[in-house]
Amino acid sequence: MDFRFTEEQDMMADVVRGLLADHCQPADLRRLMASNEARDSARWAHIVELGLGGILVPEDKGGLGLAPVDFVQLAEAAGYAALPEPLVENAGVALPLLAALVPADHPVLTRALAGEITVALAHPANPMVADADSAGAILTVAGDTVHLTTPEAAGLVHQPSSDPFRRLHTLANVAGETLATGAQPALDAAFDRGALFAAAQMVGIAQRCVDLAVDYAKERQQFGKPIGSYQAIKHHLATCQVKIEFARPVLYAAAADLPNGDLHSRARISQAKLAATEAADLATRTAIQVHGAMGYSWEVDVHFFLKRAVALASWWGDAALHRDRVAARVMTQPLGPEFTFARES
Numbered sequence: 001m002d003f004r005f006t007e008e009q010d011m012m013a014d015v016v017r018g019l020l021a022d023h024c025q026p027a028d029l030r031r032l033m034a035s036n037e038a039r040d041s042a043r044w045a046h047i048v049e050l051g052l053g054g055i056l057v058p059e060d061k062g063g064l065g066l067a068p069v070d071f072v073q074l075a076e077a078a079g080y081a082a083l084p085e086p087l088v089e090n091a092g093v094a095l096p097l098l099a100a101l102v103p104a105d106h107p108v109l110t111r112a113l114a115g116e117i118t119v120a121l122a123h124p125a126n127p128m129v130a131d132a133d134s135a136g137a138i139l140t141v142a143g144d145t146v147h148l149t150t151p152e153a154a155g156l157v158h159q160p161s162s163d164p165f166r167r168l169h170t171l172a173n174v175a176g177e178t179l180a181t182g183a184q185p186a187l188d189a190a191f192d193r194g195a196l197f198a199a200a201q202m203v204g205i206a207q208r209c210v211d212l213a214v215d216y217a218k219e220r221q222q223f224g225k226p227i228g229s230y231q232a233i234k235h236h237l238a239t240c241q242v243k244i245e246f247a248r249p250v251l252y253a254a255a256a257d258l259p260n261g262d263l264h265s266r267a268r269i270s271q272a273k274l275a276a277t278e279a280a281d282l283a284t285r286t287a288i289q290v291h292g293a294m295g296y297s298w299e300v301d302v303h304f305f306l307k308r309a310v311a312l313a314s315w316w317g318d319a320a321l322h323r324d325r326v327a328a329r330v331m332t333q334p335l336g337p338e339f340t341f342a343r344e345s
Contacts, residue, residue, distance in 0.1 A: 003252070003253075003256070005069075005073065005252075009069070009070055009073065010073075012070070012073075012074070013073035013074060013076075013077060015050065016050070016052075016073075016074050016077045016078075017077045017080070019046055019047070019050070020077055020078070020080070020081035020083060021081075023040075023042070023043045023046060024043060024081040024082070024083055024084075025081075026082075026301040026304060028040065028043070029082060029084065029165070029304055032084060032165070033164050033165070038084070038131070038133060038134040038165075038167050039084055039085045039086075039134060040084070040085070043085065044085045047085060047087055048115030051064070052074065052087065052091050053090065053091050053095060053112060053113055053114075053115055054091070054095065054113045055070065055071055055074075055091055056068065056070075056071055056091065056092060056095065056096040056193075057095055057096055057099040057109075057113065058099060060104060061099040061104045061109065062099075062104055062109070062110065062113050063095075063099065063113060067255075067259060068092075068193060068196060068197075068255045068256075068258045068259065069252070069255040069256045069258075071091070071092055071197070071255075072196065072197070072200050072251065072252060072255035073200075074087070074088075075088045075092060075196075075197040075200035075201055075204070076200040076201065076203050076204040076251075077204060078200075078201055078204065079200060079201030079202060079203065079204025079205045079208070079308070079312075080204035080205070080207060080208045081204075081208075082165070082205070082208070082304045082305055082308050084165035086118055086120070086130065086131040086134075086135075088197045088198075088200075088201060089120070089121065089130055089131060089194075090112070090118040090119060090120075090131075092193055092194075092197040093121055093123075093190055093193050093194045093197065094118075094119040094120060094121040094139060094190075095109070095112055095113070095119060096189075096190070096193065097121065097139060097146075097186055097187070097189070097190040098112070098119055098139060098148075098179075100186045100189075101146055101179040101180040101183060101186060102179055108136070108137045108148060111136065112136070112137070116136070117135065117136025117137060118131065118134065118135045118136060119135055119136065119137050119138070119139060120132040120135035120137075120138045120139070120151075121138070121139045121190065122138060122139065122140045122141060122154075122171055122174065123141060123187065123190060123191065123194065123316075124141055124187075125191050125194070125316055125317060126194075126315060126316065127170075128159050128168040128169060128170055129156075129168070129169050129170070129171060130166050130167065130168060130315075131166070131167055132151055132154070132156055132167070132169045132171075133151055133156055133158075133167050133169060134167065135151060136150075137149070137150060138150065138151060138154050138171070138176075139179075140154065140171060140174035140175075140176060141174070141183075141187060142174055142175075144181065144182055144183050144184040144187070145178060145180070145181045145182075145183065146178075146179045146180050146183045146186070146187070147174060147175060147176035147177060147178055147179065148176050148177040148179050149173070149174070149175070149176030149177070150176075153173065153176060154171040154172065154173055154174070154176075155171060155172030155173045156169040156170075156171065156172075157169055157170045157171070157172060161311065162307050162310050162311055163307040163308050163310070163311040164307070165308075166308075166311050185261075188261075189261060191316060191317070192258055192261070192265070192266060192269050193258070194315075194316035195269050195270065195272075195273045195316040195317050195322070196251075196254055196255060196258055196269050196272060196273075198273065198276075198312045198315050198316045199247075199251050199254070199269070199272040199273040199275075199276035199277070200251055200255075200276070201308070201312055202273075202276035202277055202279065202280040202309060202312055202313075203244060203247055203248055203251055203276045203279060203280070205280045205283070205284070205305045205308055205309050205312075206240065206243070206244050206247070206276070206279040206280040206282075206283035206284070206309075207244055207283075208305055209240075209280075209283040209284050209286070209287035209302055209305050209306075210237055210240050210241055210244065210283050210286075210287065212287055212301055212302050212305075213237055213240075213283075213286065213287040213290040213291070213302070214237060216290060216291055217233050217237070217290055233290060236286050236289070236290070237286065237290070239282070239286075240279070240282050240283040240286050240287075243275075243278060243279040243282050243283070244279045244283065246275065246279075247272070247275035247276045247278070247279040250268070250271055250272045250275045250276075251272040251275070251276060253268055253272075254268040254269045254271065254272040257269075260343060260344075262343060262344035262345070263328060263329050263332070263333065263344040264329060264333070264342060264343060264344055266325050266328075266329070267325055267326045267328065267329030267330075269325075270317070270321075270322035270323070270325035270326050271322075271326055273316070273317065273322045274319060274322050274323065274326070277309075277312075277313050277319065280309040280312075280313070281309065281313070284302065284305060284306040284309045285306075287302045287305075287306075288300075288302060288303075288306065
Protein backbone atom coordinates (compact mmCIF):
# COMPACT_ATOMS: atom_id res chain seq x y z
CA MET A 1 0.00 0.00 0.00
CA ASP A 2 1.37 3.41 -0.99
CA PHE A 3 0.83 5.99 1.76
CA ARG A 4 2.47 8.88 -0.03
CA PHE A 5 0.49 11.95 -1.07
CA THR A 6 -0.36 12.10 -4.74
CA GLU A 7 1.30 14.60 -7.04
CA GLU A 8 -1.97 16.56 -7.21
CA GLN A 9 -2.25 16.72 -3.41
CA ASP A 10 1.33 17.97 -3.08
CA MET A 11 0.85 20.53 -5.85
CA MET A 12 -2.27 21.93 -4.18
CA ALA A 13 -0.46 22.17 -0.85
CA ASP A 14 2.51 23.90 -2.52
CA VAL A 15 0.18 26.49 -4.08
CA VAL A 16 -1.33 27.30 -0.68
CA ARG A 17 2.08 27.40 1.01
CA GLY A 18 3.32 29.78 -1.67
CA LEU A 19 0.29 32.03 -1.31
CA LEU A 20 0.67 32.23 2.46
CA ALA A 21 4.42 32.76 2.19
CA ASP A 22 3.71 35.80 0.01
CA HIS A 23 0.76 37.23 1.90
CA CYS A 24 0.82 35.99 5.50
CA GLN A 25 4.14 36.79 7.10
CA PRO A 26 4.52 38.09 10.68
CA ALA A 27 4.81 41.64 9.31
CA ASP A 28 1.37 41.20 7.74
CA LEU A 29 0.02 39.93 11.05
CA ARG A 30 1.41 42.96 12.85
CA ARG A 31 -0.30 45.32 10.43
CA LEU A 32 -3.58 43.47 10.88
CA MET A 33 -3.26 43.52 14.66
CA ALA A 34 -2.49 47.25 14.63
CA SER A 35 -5.67 47.94 12.64
CA ASN A 36 -7.74 45.65 14.91
CA GLU A 37 -9.26 43.94 11.88
CA ALA A 38 -10.55 40.36 11.91
CA ARG A 39 -9.13 39.51 8.50
CA ASP A 40 -7.22 40.90 5.54
CA SER A 41 -9.71 41.26 2.69
CA ALA A 42 -7.02 41.12 -0.01
CA ARG A 43 -5.50 37.94 1.40
CA TRP A 44 -8.92 36.34 1.78
CA ALA A 45 -9.72 37.24 -1.83
CA HIS A 46 -6.61 35.36 -2.95
CA ILE A 47 -7.71 32.33 -0.93
CA VAL A 48 -11.23 32.50 -2.39
CA GLU A 49 -9.77 32.61 -5.92
CA LEU A 50 -8.24 29.19 -5.30
CA GLY A 51 -11.76 27.77 -4.84
CA LEU A 52 -10.92 26.11 -1.54
CA GLY A 53 -14.26 26.80 0.15
CA GLY A 54 -15.94 23.75 -1.31
CA ILE A 55 -12.98 21.38 -1.19
CA LEU A 56 -14.76 18.94 1.18
CA VAL A 57 -18.28 19.60 -0.10
CA PRO A 58 -19.64 16.78 -2.32
CA GLU A 59 -19.74 17.42 -6.04
CA ASP A 60 -23.51 17.03 -6.19
CA LYS A 61 -23.75 19.93 -3.72
CA GLY A 62 -21.50 22.18 -5.80
CA GLY A 63 -18.14 21.41 -4.19
CA LEU A 64 -14.96 19.64 -5.25
CA GLY A 65 -15.83 16.42 -3.44
CA LEU A 66 -12.33 15.81 -2.10
CA ALA A 67 -11.38 13.92 1.07
CA PRO A 68 -9.88 15.03 4.40
CA VAL A 69 -6.50 13.69 3.29
CA ASP A 70 -6.62 16.24 0.45
CA PHE A 71 -7.12 19.08 2.95
CA VAL A 72 -4.83 18.09 5.80
CA GLN A 73 -1.70 19.63 4.28
CA LEU A 74 -3.59 22.86 3.65
CA ALA A 75 -4.60 23.04 7.32
CA GLU A 76 -0.98 22.39 8.26
CA ALA A 77 0.09 25.27 6.01
CA ALA A 78 -2.48 27.53 7.67
CA GLY A 79 -0.95 26.71 11.04
CA TYR A 80 2.57 27.32 9.75
CA ALA A 81 1.49 30.82 8.70
CA ALA A 82 -0.79 31.48 11.72
CA LEU A 83 -3.44 32.38 9.15
CA PRO A 84 -6.02 34.71 10.74
CA GLU A 85 -8.76 34.02 8.17
CA PRO A 86 -11.08 31.06 8.90
CA LEU A 87 -10.04 28.84 6.00
CA VAL A 88 -9.85 25.74 8.19
CA GLU A 89 -13.02 26.26 10.24
CA ASN A 90 -15.04 27.38 7.22
CA ALA A 91 -13.89 25.01 4.47
CA GLY A 92 -12.78 22.13 6.67
CA VAL A 93 -15.63 21.95 9.18
CA ALA A 94 -18.63 24.25 8.72
CA LEU A 95 -19.31 23.96 4.98
CA PRO A 96 -19.19 20.14 4.85
CA LEU A 97 -21.65 20.09 7.76
CA LEU A 98 -23.93 22.62 6.07
CA ALA A 99 -23.80 20.68 2.80
CA ALA A 100 -24.79 17.49 4.62
CA LEU A 101 -27.95 19.14 5.93
CA VAL A 102 -29.29 21.31 3.09
CA PRO A 103 -30.08 20.89 -0.62
CA ALA A 104 -27.60 22.01 -3.25
CA ASP A 105 -29.57 25.14 -4.06
CA HIS A 106 -29.75 26.47 -0.50
CA PRO A 107 -28.82 30.18 -0.75
CA VAL A 108 -26.38 30.17 2.17
CA LEU A 109 -24.49 27.18 0.79
CA THR A 110 -24.45 28.74 -2.67
CA ARG A 111 -23.07 32.04 -1.38
CA ALA A 112 -20.51 30.32 0.83
CA LEU A 113 -19.20 28.17 -2.02
CA ALA A 114 -18.90 31.30 -4.16
CA GLY A 115 -16.76 32.88 -1.44
CA GLU A 116 -19.24 35.67 -0.74
CA ILE A 117 -19.62 34.72 2.93
CA THR A 118 -18.12 32.41 5.50
CA VAL A 119 -20.09 30.18 7.86
CA ALA A 120 -19.27 29.88 11.57
CA LEU A 121 -20.19 26.86 13.66
CA ALA A 122 -21.39 26.91 17.29
CA HIS A 123 -20.54 23.27 17.99
CA PRO A 124 -21.26 21.92 21.51
CA ALA A 125 -17.66 20.71 21.74
CA ASN A 126 -16.44 24.30 21.90
CA PRO A 127 -17.60 26.72 24.61
CA MET A 128 -17.43 29.70 22.22
CA VAL A 129 -17.78 30.43 18.51
CA ALA A 130 -14.79 31.53 16.48
CA ASP A 131 -15.05 34.17 13.73
CA ALA A 132 -18.78 34.68 14.27
CA ASP A 133 -18.62 38.46 13.88
CA SER A 134 -17.18 38.23 10.35
CA ALA A 135 -19.39 35.33 9.21
CA GLY A 136 -22.41 35.65 6.97
CA ALA A 137 -24.25 32.83 8.77
CA ILE A 138 -23.89 30.74 11.91
CA LEU A 139 -24.79 27.09 12.44
CA THR A 140 -26.11 26.57 15.96
CA VAL A 141 -26.96 23.36 17.79
CA ALA A 142 -29.67 22.50 20.32
CA GLY A 143 -29.49 18.84 21.27
CA ASP A 144 -29.27 17.01 17.95
CA THR A 145 -31.02 19.79 16.04
CA VAL A 146 -29.05 22.18 13.84
CA HIS A 147 -30.28 25.71 13.21
CA LEU A 148 -29.08 28.40 10.82
CA THR A 149 -29.00 32.00 11.98
CA THR A 150 -27.15 35.27 11.41
CA PRO A 151 -24.70 37.13 13.67
CA GLU A 152 -27.30 39.86 14.21
CA ALA A 153 -30.05 37.45 15.25
CA ALA A 154 -27.71 35.36 17.39
CA GLY A 155 -26.85 38.27 19.68
CA LEU A 156 -23.07 37.93 19.78
CA VAL A 157 -21.38 38.46 23.14
CA HIS A 158 -17.67 39.14 22.73
CA GLN A 159 -15.32 37.03 24.85
CA PRO A 160 -11.61 37.55 25.53
CA SER A 161 -9.12 35.48 23.54
CA SER A 162 -5.45 34.75 24.06
CA ASP A 163 -5.03 34.96 20.28
CA PRO A 164 -5.90 38.40 18.89
CA PHE A 165 -6.74 36.88 15.50
CA ARG A 166 -9.35 34.49 16.90
CA ARG A 167 -12.47 36.53 17.61
CA LEU A 168 -14.49 34.53 20.14
CA HIS A 169 -18.15 34.99 21.03
CA THR A 170 -20.95 33.33 22.90
CA LEU A 171 -24.49 33.49 21.55
CA ALA A 172 -27.45 35.01 23.35
CA ASN A 173 -29.88 33.19 21.02
CA VAL A 174 -29.29 29.87 19.24
CA ALA A 175 -32.70 29.67 17.57
CA GLY A 176 -33.08 30.14 13.83
CA GLU A 177 -34.05 28.30 10.67
CA THR A 178 -34.18 24.59 11.52
CA LEU A 179 -32.00 22.68 9.08
CA ALA A 180 -32.19 19.17 10.50
CA THR A 181 -33.19 17.14 13.53
CA GLY A 182 -31.47 13.89 14.46
CA ALA A 183 -28.24 15.39 13.13
CA GLN A 184 -25.90 13.82 15.68
CA PRO A 185 -23.99 11.71 13.11
CA ALA A 186 -23.28 14.85 11.06
CA LEU A 187 -22.23 16.72 14.21
CA ASP A 188 -19.92 13.86 15.22
CA ALA A 189 -18.32 13.95 11.76
CA ALA A 190 -17.85 17.72 12.11
CA PHE A 191 -16.15 17.18 15.46
CA ASP A 192 -13.75 14.66 13.93
CA ARG A 193 -12.87 17.05 11.13
CA GLY A 194 -12.41 19.90 13.59
CA ALA A 195 -10.09 17.87 15.82
CA LEU A 196 -8.09 16.56 12.87
CA PHE A 197 -7.56 19.94 11.26
CA ALA A 198 -6.77 21.57 14.62
CA ALA A 199 -4.06 18.92 14.97
CA ALA A 200 -2.81 19.74 11.48
CA GLN A 201 -2.53 23.41 12.38
CA MET A 202 -0.63 22.48 15.54
CA VAL A 203 1.91 20.49 13.54
CA GLY A 204 2.37 23.50 11.26
CA ILE A 205 2.77 25.80 14.26
CA ALA A 206 5.36 23.49 15.80
CA GLN A 207 7.39 23.38 12.60
CA ARG A 208 7.28 27.17 12.20
CA CYS A 209 8.50 27.67 15.77
CA VAL A 210 11.44 25.35 15.22
CA ASP A 211 12.28 27.12 11.96
CA LEU A 212 12.11 30.54 13.64
CA ALA A 213 14.28 29.35 16.52
CA VAL A 214 16.86 27.83 14.15
CA ASP A 215 17.06 31.06 12.14
CA TYR A 216 17.51 33.10 15.32
CA ALA A 217 20.11 30.70 16.72
CA LYS A 218 22.17 31.14 13.55
CA GLU A 219 22.19 34.93 13.93
CA ARG A 220 22.40 35.52 17.69
CA GLN A 221 26.02 35.69 18.85
CA GLN A 222 27.40 34.91 22.30
CA PHE A 223 31.09 34.66 23.15
CA GLY A 224 31.87 35.29 19.52
CA LYS A 225 29.85 32.34 18.17
CA PRO A 226 26.24 31.79 17.06
CA ILE A 227 24.24 30.33 19.93
CA GLY A 228 23.11 27.58 17.58
CA SER A 229 26.61 26.15 17.71
CA TYR A 230 26.16 25.18 21.37
CA GLN A 231 24.93 21.69 22.12
CA ALA A 232 22.32 22.87 24.62
CA ILE A 233 20.49 24.71 21.84
CA LYS A 234 20.99 21.96 19.28
CA HIS A 235 19.66 19.24 21.54
CA HIS A 236 16.54 21.15 22.53
CA LEU A 237 15.65 21.96 18.92
CA ALA A 238 16.44 18.41 17.79
CA THR A 239 14.07 17.07 20.45
CA CYS A 240 11.34 19.36 19.11
CA GLN A 241 11.92 18.22 15.56
CA VAL A 242 11.72 14.57 16.62
CA LYS A 243 8.34 15.30 18.27
CA ILE A 244 7.11 16.84 15.03
CA GLU A 245 8.36 13.98 12.87
CA PHE A 246 6.55 11.49 15.08
CA ALA A 247 3.33 13.52 15.12
CA ARG A 248 3.14 14.15 11.37
CA PRO A 249 2.61 10.52 10.20
CA VAL A 250 0.03 10.02 12.95
CA LEU A 251 -1.78 13.08 11.61
CA TYR A 252 -1.69 11.90 8.01
CA ALA A 253 -2.86 8.40 8.96
CA ALA A 254 -5.80 9.92 10.83
CA ALA A 255 -6.70 12.03 7.79
CA ALA A 256 -6.74 8.95 5.57
CA ASP A 257 -8.82 7.02 8.09
CA LEU A 258 -11.35 9.73 9.00
CA PRO A 259 -14.01 8.82 6.38
CA ASN A 260 -14.52 5.43 8.05
CA GLY A 261 -16.19 7.15 10.99
CA ASP A 262 -15.73 4.30 13.47
CA LEU A 263 -13.99 3.60 16.77
CA HIS A 264 -10.64 3.06 15.06
CA SER A 265 -10.72 6.27 13.04
CA ARG A 266 -11.83 8.29 16.05
CA ALA A 267 -8.91 6.92 18.07
CA ARG A 268 -6.49 7.86 15.29
CA ILE A 269 -7.85 11.41 15.20
CA SER A 270 -7.55 11.75 18.96
CA GLN A 271 -4.03 10.32 18.90
CA ALA A 272 -3.14 12.90 16.24
CA LYS A 273 -4.60 15.73 18.33
CA LEU A 274 -2.64 14.59 21.40
CA ALA A 275 0.63 14.15 19.50
CA ALA A 276 0.30 17.46 17.65
CA THR A 277 -0.57 19.35 20.83
CA GLU A 278 2.49 17.94 22.60
CA ALA A 279 4.72 18.83 19.65
CA ALA A 280 3.36 22.39 19.46
CA ASP A 281 3.62 22.91 23.22
CA LEU A 282 7.26 21.78 23.29
CA ALA A 283 8.22 23.68 20.13
CA THR A 284 6.64 26.99 21.19
CA ARG A 285 8.16 26.88 24.65
CA THR A 286 11.58 25.89 23.33
CA ALA A 287 11.50 28.62 20.68
CA ILE A 288 10.74 31.18 23.38
CA GLN A 289 13.67 29.90 25.47
CA VAL A 290 15.99 30.14 22.46
CA HIS A 291 14.92 33.74 21.95
CA GLY A 292 15.55 34.52 25.62
CA ALA A 293 13.50 36.95 27.71
CA MET A 294 12.31 38.90 24.68
CA GLY A 295 10.62 35.73 23.42
CA TYR A 296 7.79 36.48 25.83
CA SER A 297 6.98 39.77 24.10
CA TRP A 298 4.87 40.52 21.03
CA GLU A 299 7.98 42.00 19.41
CA VAL A 300 9.19 38.49 18.61
CA ASP A 301 7.43 36.61 15.82
CA VAL A 302 7.27 33.33 17.72
CA HIS A 303 4.72 34.92 20.06
CA PHE A 304 2.04 34.77 17.33
CA PHE A 305 2.46 31.01 17.13
CA LEU A 306 2.54 30.52 20.89
CA LYS A 307 -0.84 32.23 21.23
CA ARG A 308 -2.36 30.19 18.41
CA ALA A 309 -1.05 26.94 19.94
CA VAL A 310 -2.54 27.86 23.32
CA ALA A 311 -5.88 28.62 21.65
CA LEU A 312 -6.00 25.35 19.69
CA ALA A 313 -4.83 23.06 22.47
CA SER A 314 -8.33 22.69 23.93
CA TRP A 315 -10.27 23.55 20.76
CA TRP A 316 -12.26 20.57 19.47
CA GLY A 317 -11.63 18.63 22.64
CA ASP A 318 -9.05 18.81 25.40
CA ALA A 319 -6.41 16.20 26.20
CA ALA A 320 -8.65 14.31 28.65
CA LEU A 321 -11.41 13.86 26.08
CA HIS A 322 -9.03 12.61 23.43
CA ARG A 323 -7.26 10.24 25.82
CA ASP A 324 -10.66 8.75 26.61
CA ARG A 325 -11.31 8.18 22.89
CA VAL A 326 -7.96 6.46 22.47
CA ALA A 327 -8.65 4.37 25.58
CA ALA A 328 -11.98 3.24 24.16
CA ARG A 329 -10.12 1.75 21.20
CA VAL A 330 -7.32 0.22 23.28
CA MET A 331 -9.60 -1.30 25.92
CA THR A 332 -12.28 -2.76 23.65
CA GLN A 333 -10.53 -3.85 20.45
CA PRO A 334 -7.72 -6.32 19.70
CA LEU A 335 -4.20 -4.90 19.61
CA GLY A 336 -1.09 -5.88 17.68
CA PRO A 337 0.48 -5.24 14.29
CA GLU A 338 -2.03 -7.48 12.55
CA PHE A 339 -4.81 -5.10 13.68
CA THR A 340 -3.12 -1.87 12.58
CA PHE A 341 -5.58 -1.39 9.73
CA ALA A 342 -8.54 -3.16 11.35
CA ARG A 343 -12.05 -1.74 11.21
CA GLU A 344 -14.62 -1.74 13.97
CA SER A 345 -16.91 -3.97 11.90
